[in-house]
Amino acid sequence: MQRVHVAVGVILDPQQNILLTRRHGHVHQGGLWEFPGGKVEPGESLATALARELREELDIAPERSSPLLAIHHDYGDKSVLLDVHVVWQFSGEPRGLEGQPLAWVPVAELQDYAFPAANEPIIPAIRELLG
C-alpha cells in the first residue's frame, strides 16, 4: 500500500481565523476542504517541506510555527502520516496558486466544513490550543 508523509499547516491570521483550501475534484480526497500542505520529499525536513508546500500552493512563507499533532490514518488505498503544525506568523499574502478556493474560517465555524477522515482529531486540537 502507498504510504505518504504529509506536512500540514494550520495557518492563523492575527484574528485567529484559519486558512482552508479546497482540494481539486479529481485528486485523492478531492472536493473536501483541507489545511494546506503536501508530501514531504525524501531527505527533506518537516520545516523545509512545510515551507516549500506553502510557497508552491499559496505563495507565503511561514515565519513562526510549532508542532500541533501527528496523525496516522489508513484510507485503504493509501495510508497517510499527517504532521500538523500551527503557523502563527507568515509573510506574503496567500493566494491559490493552483486555482484552489481559499477560506479564512473562525475556529467556531470549522465544524461546518467537510474534511478528509484523517483530519478528525485536528479541530479538537485547535480548540484546545486556542481556547
Ligand SMILES: Nc1nc2c([nH]c(=O)n2[C@H]2C[C@H](O)[C@@H](COP(=O)(O)OP(=O)(O)OP(=O)(O)O)O2)c(=O)[nH]1
Ligand atoms: N494537505 C493536506 N493533505 C491532507 C489533509 N488531510 C488528508 O487526509 N490529506 C491527505 C490527502 C493526500 O492523500 C495527502 C496530501 O497530499 P497532497 O495532494 O496535498 O500532496 P501535494 O500537495 O504534495 O500534491 P502533489 O504534488 O502530490 O499533487 O494527505 C489535509 O488537511 N491537508
Ligand SMILES: [Mg+2]
Ligand atoms: Mg497539497
